[in-house]
Amino acid sequence: xFHRESxxxxxxxxxxMALYPLPIAKWAVAAFxxxxxxxxxxxxxEYYISILNLILIACVGALGLNILVGYTxxxxxxxxxxxxxxxxxxxxxVTHLHxxxxxxxxxxxxxxxxxxxVVGIPSxxxxxxxxxxxxxxxxxxxxxxxxxxPAISGGVQASIQVPRPSLFGMQLRTQAQLYLFLMFFVVxxxxxxxxxxxSRIGRAFIAIRDQDIAAEIIGINIFRYKLWAxxxxxxxxGVTGVLYTYYLGIANYEQFQLTVSIDYLAMVIIGGLGSILxxxxxxxxxxxxxxxxxxxxxxxxxxxxxxxxxxxxxxxxRLILFGGLIIFFLVVEPExxxxxxxxxxxxxxxxxxxx
Amino acid sequence: MRRxxxxxxxxxxxxxxxxxxxxxxxxxxxxxxxxCDRTGATQITGVVLCPAMHDYYNLINAGGxxxxxxxxxxxxxxxxxxxxxxxxxxxHKQQGAVLMTLYGTPMTVAxxxxxxxxHMPTTSPGFGISAAADGTRYPFLFPVAATYWSQGAAAVxxxxxxxxxxxxxxxxxxxxxxxxxxxxxxxxxxxxxKREGFELRTFAVxxxxxxxxxxxxxxxxRFRPDFIIDHLFGRSPSAAIKEFKRAGYPLSxxxxxxxxASESDIQAAGGFGVxxxxxxxxxxxxxxDYPVRHQIKDMxxxxxxxxxxxxxxxxxxxxxxxxQAAVHVEAIRNALKANGGKQPTGDDIKKGLESIRGFTLGGxxxxxxxxxxxxxxxxxxxxxxxxxxxxxxxxxxxxAYRDVVDAxxxxxx
Numbered sequence: 001x002f003h004r005e006s007x008x009x010x011x012x013x014x015x016x017m018a019l020y021p022l023p024i025a026k027w028a029v030a031a032f033x034x035x036x037x038x039x040x041x042x043x044x045x046e047y048y049i050s051i052l053n054l055i056l057i058a059c060v061g062a063l064g065l066n067i068l069v070g071y072t073x074x075x076x077x078x079x080x081x082x083x084x085x086x087x088x089x090x091x092x093x094v095t096h097l098h099x100x101x102x103x104x105x106x107x108x109x110x111x112x113x114x115x116x117x118v119v120g121i122p123s124x125x126x127x128x129x130x131x132x133x134x135x136x137x138x139x140x141x142x143x144x145x146x147x148x149x150p151a152i153s154g155g156v157q158a159s160i161q162v163p164r165p166s167l168f169g170m171q172l173r174t175q176a177q178l179y180l181f182l183m184f185f186v187v188x189x190x191x192x193x194x195x196x197x198x199s200r201i202g203r204a205f206i207a208i209r210d211q212d213i214a215a216e217i218i219g220i221n222i223f224r225y226k227l228w229a230x231x232x233x234x235x236x237x238g239v240t241g242v243l244y245t246y247y248l249g250i251a252n253y254e255q256f257q258l259t260v261s262i263d264y265l266a267m268v269i270i271g272g273l274g275s276i277l278x279x280x281x282x283x284x285x286x287x288x289x290x291x292x293x294x295x296x297x298x299x300x301x302x303x304x305x306x307x308x309x310x311x312x313x314x315x316x317x318r319l320i321l322f323g324g325l326i327i328f329f330l331v332v333e334p335e336x337x338x339x340x341x342x343x344x345x346x347x348x349x350x351x352x353x354x355x
Numbered sequence: 356m357r358r359x360x361x362x363x364x365x366x367x368x369x370x371x372x373x374x375x376x377x378x379x380x381x382x383x384x385x386x387x388x389x390x391c392d393r394t395g396a397t398q399i400t401g402v403v404l405c406p407a408m409h410d411y412y413n414l415i416n417a418g419g420x421x422x423x424x425x426x427x428x429x430x431x432x433x434x435x436x437x438x439x440x441x442x443x444x445x446x447h448k449q450q451g452a453v454l455m456t457l458y459g460t461p462m463t464v465a466x467x468x469x470x471x472x473x474h475m476p477t478t479s480p481g482f483g484i485s486a487a488a489d490g491t492r493y494p495f496l497f498p499v500a501a502t503y504w505s506q507g508a509a510a511v512x513x514x515x516x517x518x519x520x521x522x523x524x525x526x527x528x529x530x531x532x533x534x535x536x537x538x539x540x541x542x543x544x545x546x547x548x549k550r551e552g553f554e555l556r557t558f559a560v561x562x563x564x565x566x567x568x569x570x571x572x573x574x575x576x577r578f579r580p581d582f583i584i585d586h587l588f589g590r591s592p593s594a595a596i597k598e599f600k601r602a603g604y605p606l607s608x609x610x611x612x613x614x615x616a617s618e619s620d621i622q623a624a625g626g627f628g629v630x631x632x633x634x635x636x637x638x639x640x641x642x643x644d645y646p647v648r649h650q651i652k653d654m655x656x657x658x659x660x661x662x663x664x665x666x667x668x669x670x671x672x673x674x675x676x677x678x679q680a681a682v683h684v685e686a687i688r689n690a691l692k693a694n695g696g697k698q699p700t701g702d703d704i705k706k707g708l709e710s711i712r713g714f715t716l717g718g719x720x721x722x723x724x725x726x727x728x729x730x731x732x733x734x735x736x737x738x739x740x741x742x743x744x745x746x747x748x749x750x751x752x753x754x755a756y757r758d759v760v761d762a763x764x765x766x767x768x
Contacts, residue, residue: 050445054438147535157484158535159464173472175445248441249468253535254461255437291442294431311409312402315394315432 017198037183041176049175051291056182057243058283060189062267063276064236067193069265070274071202072229073209074123078135079237080260081142082119084253085112086238088152091160091251101165101246105185108242109235115142116234117227124223139258146253159252162245182243189236193276196232205229209274270326272336281337285329293321384420384427385687385699387412388447388455390462395435397459397589399619400672403665405430407676408456410651410663415684417654422691426684433458437465448473454683454704457482460536463496470495474701476686476708480638480679481613485539486767488731488760490709495701497708497730499682499723500638500675504760505734506612507540507584510636511547512755513610513738514582522551528580530570530595532588533559540586540612546759556580564591571598585611592616593623596630607632610738616641617671621741633741634749639678640719641671641739641746647681647716648674671746674719681716682708682723721752734760 010016020026041049061083068074086108093099093107119138123131146153154160165172165181172181196202204225207215216222245251263286271282297314305313333340389408392401412426420426429450431443440462447455455470455477457463463483470477471494479487480500487493488502501509515522529544531537541557548555556578558570564587574580583604587595592615599606611620616635624630635641648666655662666673690699690707699707711725711732721735734754739746 045449047445047449051442054441058438147533153535157460157464157539159484161468164468248437248465250464252461252464255465259436287438290434290439311406311430312393315391315434318432319394319434 019194019198033187037180041179046175049179051288053175053179053182053247055284055287056179056186057240057247058264058267058287059186059280060243061237061240061264062271062279062283063189063193064233064240065264066268066271066273066275066279067196067205067236068229068233069268070272070278071197071209072205072226072233073212074120074226074229075128075132075265076119076135076230076233077132077258077261077265078119078138078142079234079264080256080258081139082112082116082234082237083241083244083260084146084251084256085115085142085234086241087245087251087256088146088160088241088253089238090242090245091154091162092152094162095154095160101242105239105242109238112238112241113231113235116237117231119234120227120230123226123230136258139261143253143257153253157252158254159250161250164249165246178247182247185239185243189239190276190280193279197276201225201228201232206274266326270329270336272338275336275338277341278336278338281341285337289325290318290322293318293325297321382425383423383698384425385454386427386429386447386450386452387683388444388450388452389428389430390433390440390443390456390458391430392435392458393432395433395459397435399589400617401432401458403669403672404676404679406663406665407673408680410654410666411647411677411680411684414647414651414654421684421688422696424687424691426687433462435459435462437461440466444469448475453699453701454478454686456679456683460484467493467496474705476701476705478679478682478708480675486764488729488734489764490727490730493730495705497682497725499679499725499730499732501613501721501734501736501754502731502760503536503539503586503612504543504763505731505754506636506638506736507543507586508547508756508760509734509736509738509754510540510584510610510612511544511551512753513634513636513750514584515551516750517608518581522553524552524554525582526554526556526578526580528556528558528574528578528583529586530558530560530567530574530583531586532564532591533561536588537586543756543759543763544584546763547756550759560587560591560595564589565594567591567595567598571595571602571604575599575602575604581608583609585609585615587611588614590623592620596620596624596633600624600629605632606630607634607740610634610636612636613638613736616739618669618746619672627741627744630741631743635671635739635741635746636736637671637739637746638721638736639671639674640737641674643667643670645674645717645719647677647719677716678720681714681720682711685711685714 008021065079068076089111090104090108093104119135122134126134147158172178204220207220208222208225212222241256244255267282267286268279270285272278294314297317301310301314329337391405392398393405409428412428415421416425429447433440433443444466455475457466457477457479460482463479474495476495476497478497478499480498483496483498485502485504487496487498514527518525544555558574560567560570574583585592585595592611599609613636616637621627621630652662686704686707687699689710690703693706694703709725709727711723714720715722723732725732735752737752738750740749
């Protein structure tokens, strides 16, 4: 991922399948893991860790959506709703059964996966923009159901309070503790996705994305694998919802509305379809960019505006800048930030002797 | 040459700002973290409410601050999105805020647990959870203004007064936005239906609520109620007013709860001429007849500036901003008086909020009585009527059926 290499020629299937093509890859990953798991929570202030936490949660969701959109070539704008399924499943398990997080997180994921698989059924007949509308319907139906069934939503304001997760009798309260808690699931999600893609299922997904008729001819059961894609992707979404619930301490349907689905779709498209690193780039980009643009405007806005106008200008300019930068990056590299990163790497791989 | 001149000016400017920064740091100040929505789903409210808050803080600072402390405000636009609100909260906390205002129900709900962990008193007038009126369960959340439950109860009382003091056999229609906030007053109104013996029918308007024709026809042609309680948000109040008008239903038999009650709703419905007679419920006084508004206009005049435009265009939201800021300042004042002028902490300010009493800001603020167990301050509302191009008081500050509301607060555990 983060290294230079040359003269790599794979001579066996085992080498082709290997998770790390070179030993240096292993070290690079280890170094990054050390940086983010040990050094970051110890050195960064609470505020910065809280931003990282938001990014971590977004990473899980973006990875999940990328499995569906990027690897399998199906589209979903119902992922916000799948997150709410996970969130409310977990919240109900906690309030009624006092279930610990290691039960609620998989349970929320599985519930979302079941519903996601049902929503995925139309994908067998329809594709592209039509499928988008079908999943949009799922978003609306799930939102409506949560709103109107008190048994799910817990009554008042359709929100259920959830105590923070405890580990070995210790409740995780501070941002740094929650950071490590979330990081554990992000690592699981990354490793899970990386291995899923190298497996039989993952290769079937890619075959379906590239040409579904050809995939069917070589013996891939499209029916089964498309539903698998929806289920696995929704599982990730459900887990994201549960993590969100634990992080905020409450499940509330308004946190998972249509705009959230669109945000996640933006993450995978900006980050790069069909790549793990791209999902992470996308999550970082979409979460961080509004914050960075505001920092920038707060520090340099006085050059352009009077103090009074500035308050009104910052939020609006921030939206314009955010939109502009998204367009900019998509025009510069339509295949997303991941491709941009690879281009940079490829350039430096032979630097300074490019020929 | 010209370029270097520009650079010099830039440098001088930067130094000025830096100097101002250090000068401000030496001044004793209390920091308020303010979340706002000037670009999101509810920006129509935010663009008026937030400048109003700044105006009030500026007024206080221009008059020497509170007990020797200046008020420092940092505003962050949360775009009505939960992640932005979480980030904004953490940032305000890092900057040393001891009092906050949140914006939007989902954000208030999402941050509630953090508030308790960080001992961060927070106001959320018109947002959040009705049950937060119970200060023993939500110790750091202060709805301050009447909750939906209090509004529902007061609306029924208002209708009762209008219909001659007896609701037996009368028909009331409840038209509401079909989301949790829209549902919220329902249990109260249903409870009162049993007690008062009126006939109640509810009419849900699905989001986004711009199409209310069918519901209005249903109400006016089939149900034919004696009064309508209107609990809509966003674009739908204006759409409903238009439709009631078209259906020939007298608007003087419609009362809108607090989010169906601003000038912008009336303007969007076609202006004050169209909405003549419409009743609007408020938790802060509407209109211009309050001394504090004139003080703010004087302040602008002294600085030689034009007052903020929205001040007169939308007095309802502007005055709500004033209410919120004034409650903040009052809480800080109480806190400083109680702790002898030390730098106040979140707990001090919480106590300051809980000792707000008999503070009316010339009638703009209801006779709030905030207490450790009652963070709502009594649940006061005032009904205004659209008359001759403006909002005219139709009642005094009022509240009703407190036993029913209190029971609902208790039951919601």
